Amino acid sequence: xxxxxAIDCMGGDHGPHxxxxxxxxxxxxxxxxxxxxVGIPDAIEAELQAAKFKSSxxxxxxxxxxxxxxxxxxALALRNKxxxxxxxxxxxxxxxxxxxxxxxxxxxxxxxxxxxxLKTIPGIDRPALAVILPTIAGHTYVLDLxxxxxxxxxxxxxxxxxxxSLVASVENKNAPSVGLLNIGEEDIKGNEVVKKxxxxxxxxxxxxxxNVEGNDIYKGTTDVVVCDGFVGNVxxxxxxxxxxxxxxxxxxxxxxxxxxxxxxxxxxPVINAFKRRVDHxxxxxxxxxxxxxxxxxxxxxxxxxAFKSAIKRAADEVRGGMLRRISERVSDxxx
Amino acid sequence: xxxxxAIDCMGGDHGPHxxxxxxxxxxxxxxxxxxxxVGIPDAIEAELQAAKFKSSxxxxxxxxxxxxxxxxxxALALRNKxxxxxxxxxxxxxxxxxxxxxxxxxxxxxxxxxxxxLKTIPGIDRPALAVILPTIAGHTYVLDLxxxxxxxxxxxxxxxxxxxSLVASVENKNAPSVGLLNIGEEDIKGNEVVKKxxxxxxxxxxxxxxNVEGNDIYKGTTDVVVCDGFVGNVxxxxxxxxxxxxxxxxxxxxxxxxxxxxxxxxxxPVINAFKRRVDHxxxxxxxxxxxxxxxxxxxxxxxxxAFKSAIKRAADEVRGGMLRRISERVSDxxx
Numbered sequence: 001x002x003x004x005x006a007i008d009c010m011g012g013d014h015g016p017h018x019x020x021x022x023x024x025x026x027x028x029x030x031x032x033x034x035x036x037x038v039g040i041p042d043a044i045e046a047e048l049q050a051a052k053f054k055s056s057x058x059x060x061x062x063x064x065x066x067x068x069x070x071x072x073x074x075a076l077a078l079r080n081k082x083x084x085x086x087x088x089x090x091x092x093x094x095x096x097x098x099x100x101x102x103x104x105x106x107x108x109x110x111x112x113x114x115x116x117x118l119k120t121i122p123g124i125d126r127p128a129l130a131v132i133l134p135t136i137a138g139h140t141y142v143l144d145l146x147x148x149x150x151x152x153x154x155x156x157x158x159x160x161x162x163x164x165s166l167v168a169s170v171e172n173k174n175a176p177s178v179g180l181l182n183i184g185e186e187d188i189k190g191n192e193v194v195k196k197x198x199x200x201x202x203x204x205x206x207x208x209x210x211n212v213e214g215n216d217i218y219k220g221t222t223d224v225v226v227c228d229g230f231v232g233n234v235x236x237x238x239x240x241x242x243x244x245x246x247x248x249x250x251x252x253x254x255x256x257x258x259x260x261x262x263x264x265x266x267x268x269p270v271i272n273a274f275k276r277r278v279d280h281x282x283x284x285x286x287x288x289x290x291x292x293x294x295x296x297x298x299x300x301x302x303x304x305x306a307f308k309s310a311i312k313r314a315a316d317e318v319r320g321g322m323l324r325r326i327s328e329r330v331s332d333x334x335x
Numbered sequence: 336x337x338x339x340x341a342i343d344c345m346g347g348d349h350g351p352h353x354x355x356x357x358x359x360x361x362x363x364x365x366x367x368x369x370x371x372x373v374g375i376p377d378a379i380e381a382e383l384q385a386a387k388f389k390s391s392x393x394x395x396x397x398x399x400x401x402x403x404x405x406x407x408x409x410a411l412a413l414r415n416k417x418x419x420x421x422x423x424x425x426x427x428x429x430x431x432x433x434x435x436x437x438x439x440x441x442x443x444x445x446x447x448x449x450x451x452x453l454k455t456i457p458g459i460d461r462p463a464l465a466v467i468l469p470t471i472a473g474h475t476y477v478l479d480l481x482x483x484x485x486x487x488x489x490x491x492x493x494x495x496x497x498x499x500s501l502v503a504s505v506e507n508k509n510a511p512s513v514g515l516l517n518i519g520e521e522d523i524k525g526n527e528v529v530k531k532x533x534x535x536x537x538x539x540x541x542x543x544x545x546n547v548e549g550n551d552i553y554k555g556t557t558d559v560v561v562c563d564g565f566v567g568n569v570x571x572x573x574x575x576x577x578x579x580x581x582x583x584x585x586x587x588x589x590x591x592x593x594x595x596x597x598x599x600x601x602x603x604p605v606i607n608a609f610k611r612r613v614d615h616x617x618x619x620x621x622x623x624x625x626x627x628x629x630x631x632x633x634x635x636x637x638x639x640x641a642f643k644s645a646i647k648r649a650a651d652e653v654r655g656g657m658l659r660r661i662s663e664r665v666s667d668x669x670x
Contacts, residue, residue, distance in 0.1 A: 136580050146518050149526040183481050183568040191484040191565055214572025218580040230526055231569055233518040234562070237549025238570045239577050245471050245553040246581060246613065253609045260605045267602035270595045274588045278581065 002032050003318045005311060006098035009039035009047075010067040010085040011105025012300045012307075019104065020047035022307035027058055033315055034058045036098055039085040040065065064088035070300060074108035078116055086110060090117045093293040100294035100314035102285070104302050110295065111147055111288065118293040121323070123330035126151075127290035128159050128229070129297065130166055131236065132283050132313075135220025141167055142217060142225045145286060146233035153196035156180065156226050160201050160208070161329045162289040163224035169320025170313075171223070179212030179222035181231060193228075201226075205332055243278070285310030287317065289326065294318055337367050338653045340646060341433035344374035344382075345402040345420040346440025347635045347642075354439065355382035357642035362393055368650055369393045371433055374420040375400065399423035405635060409443035413451055421445060425452045428628040435629035435649035437620070439637050445630065446482055446623065453628040456658070458665035461486075462625035463494050463564070464632065465501055466571065467618050467648075470555025476502055477552060477560045480621060481568035488531035491515065491561055495536050495543070496664045497624040498559035504655025505648075506558070514547030514557035516566060528563075536561075540667055578613070620645030622652060624661065629653060 009019040016039060023035045034057075037044050041063050053059075064085040068077045081087060086109060089101040094117050103110050115127055130143035143159050144151070151159075160178045167176035180198055182190040190211070201208040209222045214235065217225055227235070250271075254264035264271075284306035288295040294317045298310035344354040351374060358370045369392075372379050376398050388394075399420040403412045416422060421444060424436040429452050438445050450462055465478035478494050479486070486494075495513045502511035515533055517525040525546070536543040544557045549570065552560055562570070585606075589599035599606075619641035623630040629652045633645035 134580070136583050149518070181569060183484070183565055184572070194565075214569040214574070215576030215579070217573055218576035227569070230518055230529075231566055234516060234549040234566055234570055235573050237519070238552055238574060239549070241550030241553035242574050242577055243581070244550070245469070246578070248471050249612055250609055253605045253612070256605075256608070260608075263602045263605050267598045267605070270588045270591075270598050270602070273591070273595075274585055277584055277588070 001319050002034070003100075003315055004034040004036060004098045005314050005318070006036045006038055006062070006089040006092040006101040007311070008085045008089040008101065008103035008105055009037050009044050010064070011103040012298065012302060013070070013104075014303075016043045016047045018302060018304055018307055020044055021051050022304040022311065023059065024048075024051050024053050025304060026308050026311045027056070030312075030315060036060055036062050036092060038062045038064050038089045038092070040067070062088060062092065068106050068109045070106050072106055072109060074106065074112040077106065077109040078112045087113050087117065090114045090293070090295065093295070094118055099318040100296065102296045102298060102307075102310050102314050104298035104300050104307060104310070107297060110297055114288060114291055114293070114295045118291040118295070120290050121292055121327055121330060123334065124158050124162070124290040124326070126155055126158070127288055128162060130163060130287045130289055133217060133239075134278065134283065135218050137220045139283070140217060140220050140223060140225060142227070142232060142236070143289065144227065144229040144232050145236055146229045147288070148229040151193065151228035153193050153200055156193070156197035156228065157200040157204060157333075158290070158330070159226045160204065160206055160224065161333065162326055163226060164206050165322060165325040165329050166287060166289060166317070167223045169322035169325050170316040173223060175207040176223035177207050177209045178224045178226060179209045179216060181225055181227035182211040182213065184213045197226075281306035282309050285313035287313065292323065294322065336654050337369070338435075338650055339369040339371060339433045340649050340653070341371045341373055341397070341424040341427040341436040342646070343420045343424040343436065343438035343440055344372050344379050345399070346438040347633065347637060348405070348439075349638075351378045351382045353637060353639055353642055355379055356386050357639045357646065358394065359383075359386050359388050360639060361643050361646045362391070365647075365650060371395055371397045371427060373397045373399050373424045373427070375402070397423065397427065403441050403444045405441050407441055407444060409441065409447040412441065412444040413447045422448050422452065425449045425628070425630065428630070429453055434653040435631065437631045437633060437645050437649050439633035439635050439642060439645070442632060445632055449623060449626055449628070449630045453626040453630070455625050456627055456662055456665060458669065459493050459497070459625040459661070461490055461493070462623055463497060465498055465622045465624055468552060468574075469613065469618065470553050472555045474618070475552060475555050475558060475560060477562070477567060477571070478624065479562065479564040479567050480571055481564045482623070483564040486528065486563035488528050488535055491528070491532035491563065492535040492539060492668075493625070493665070494561045495539065495541055495559065496668065497661055498561060499541050500657055500660035500664050501622060501624060501652070502558045504657035504660050505651040507655075508558060510542040511558035512542045512544045513559045513561060514544045514551060516560055516562035517546035517548065519548045532561075616641035617644055620648035622648065627658065629657065
């Protein structure tokens with residue numbers, strides 16, 4: 001299926017130096033994709049030349065004169081930078097020239113701008129950020145990751161609908177299982193919002209599994225895990241911190257002395273296979289769900305490989321008909 | 336310093352089979368500790384005999400005729416089981432015969448019963464569960480871990496006071512740093528409760544570091560991390576799940592084929608050193624803080640080694656004068 005995605009080339013820690021080679025590389029692996037490179041033409045051209053890219057009908061530059069800074073206030077970016085590479089990319093989705101856009105830029109500005117430009121799907125109060133995480137047996141989708149704090153039960157229900165639609169569209173699963181993140185102690189069954197959300201999800205027509213606990217995320221108990229943005233953000237960041245600590249420990253143990261270094265040489269192929277398996281770059285790309293358009297947020301520090309994962313995520317969502325699926329499921333809710 | 340601790344011998348998945356040998360073993364390493372073994376005398380005696388324990392003035396049995404089941408309703412346990420090993424252990428703290436008690440039993444029942452029997456320290460509205468977690472450079476204390484959902488800003492402030500008192504007493508740090516768990520995006524600076532708690536902590540006289548994010552826990556950015564029980568519980572359980580997943584992956588990679596198995600043999604001493612370092616058993620024992628007595632909750636599945644860590648935690652809190660420190664800091668707040 002022929003698709004077109006817009007890339008905010010100026011966003012992220014590395015800008016066009018990562019986004020442009022990544023786009024070129026992506027096209028090699030997806031013969032039915034077209035890409036619009038959005039940003040300052042000179043900067044983009046320079047990277048195309050550096051990559052020795054020959055002109056192609058599948059890639060074109062769309063100029064944007066401004067760049068949103070990584071630390072810029074989202075409100076100011078929204079108000080003042082109408083010709084930023086980020087905003088122009090989102091505009092291309094709105095006009096239908098692209099079916100999705102990807103940015104590694106300022107998260108807050110991306111959320112605010114895409115919500116302002118694209119608007120939410122009827123029936124969705126608040127868009128949410130979803131990420132994919134590895135599990136023992138595969139992977140799972142978790143939302144919200146920080147776009148919303150202070151969620152109501154109705155918001156959590158909508159996250160369930162959006163998460164299920166996302167998995168249905170990119171994983172080809174008809175009725176993905178949805179879990180509600182809660183705490184396990186029998187005496188303290190979670191707060192009022194979660195209790196009410198549980199009732200709503202149970203009556204929603206979704207394949208609701210019930211409550212899940214933190215450890216169920218990486219067990220892969222359900223296809224989708226729903227939580228409010230505060231909990232989701234803390235959970236994700238904690239996981240990053242723990243993984244870094246364990247990696248540091250393992251490295252230190254292998255570097256302890258000559259003997260352990262030698263063991264490290266023998267174990268290298270295994271450790272490298274392990275590293276490839278847990279490489280978070282393959283999971284790069286958070287989906288901003290609930291808008292009338294597909295928006296993918298790449299990690300700011302993404303390299304060429306990681307950014308390509310984010311482009312692929314956008315392409316999968318377009319081809320899986322995600323927007324239609326969300327709309328359908330939301331309208332099912334009100335029946 | 337001579338101390339006496341009461342052990343609920345019947346609690347946990349393994350009961351006296353773990354708690355009794357663990358107590359005997361602990362006494363060997365702490366010549367100034369006395370232990371009261373609480374539970375069904377026959378069951379305790381049998382384990383003492385199995386361990387070939389010779390009678391000692393430092394250990395005695397205190398009978399209790401009932402046992403709280405792991406899945407029993409905390410409310411029913413509180414109402415009906417007045418002679419349970421758990422409740423009798425807590426009573427010994429109340430009467431002053433013991434300075435602390437340890438139980439691996441039903442968490443909800445332990446929280447409810449110890450709160451009912453011991454009452455809270457004036458100025459503390461809600462007791463909280465604190466755990467110790469490893470960090471890149473050492474360890475950190477996190478609370479609350481699930482005793483409280485729906486916390487107010489004042490509760491979070493009190494958690495900060497209790498956490499700082501705990502670290503001051505067991506780590507010999509005069510002004511432990513306290514971080515407030517929050518989410519990082521500049522545009523979405525957390526919910527109203529956390530914002531207000533931040534103001535309260537800033538004016539509290541504690542060594543308040545400011546907001547921290549999930550990854551700061553395992554970085555060890557602060558000595559204490561404060562959060563509400565819902566977030567804390569999810570964070571802890573998620574960490575357990577991630578650690579299990581990574582361990583599974585690593586094991587699978589080493590078992591992939593003959594060559595990787597051989598590498599595993601070479602790497603074994605390093606992997607074992609790594610395992611010892613991340614062994615969660617050394618961190619067993621959550622402190623139930625804010626009561627007029629010291630109560631330690633051991634993991635239900637604790638083995639002899641893990642349960643000993645919990646006994647040590649109790650002894651450290653007694654010797655560090657934790658209760659006095661909490662009272663002093665709370666009364667400082669109201670000045």
